[in-house]
Amino acid sequence: MTVGTKLHQTLASCESAAASFKSFALDTENQQAKQMFSQLAQTMEQQIVTPLRNRINQMEQQEPQYKMNQQAQGTQQQFQQKK
Numbered sequence: 001m002t003v004g005t006k007l008h009q010t011l012a013s014c015e016s017a018a019a020s021f022k023s024f025a026l027d028t029e030n031q032q033a034k035q036m037f038s039q040l041a042q043t044m045e046q047q048i049v050t051p052l053r054n055r056i057n058q059m060e061q062q063e064p065q066y067k068m069n070q071q072a073q074g075t076q077q078q079f080q081q082k083k
Contacts, residue, residue, distance in 0.1 A: 018044040
């Protein structure tokens with residue numbers, strides 16, 4: 001597993017956690033909990049997801065071999081060649 005793959009998986013996990021916090025905020029009736037979950041989602045987006053996404057973009061510009069779509073295409077081509 002490459003560094004690029006690990007970073008993309010980490011980003012997806014962090015985005016999922018932020019989305020869960022947003023969902024919890026919508027699902028709860030407790031105003032204090034609603035505010036807490038909304039704040040956690042916002043903090044997660046601003047302090048983790050956005051910087052990580054920016055780092056991945058920077059890495060992919062400097063090291064094009066880490067781009068996920070290129071890796072997926074390469075894997076698909078290898079699979080088709082084996083047929």
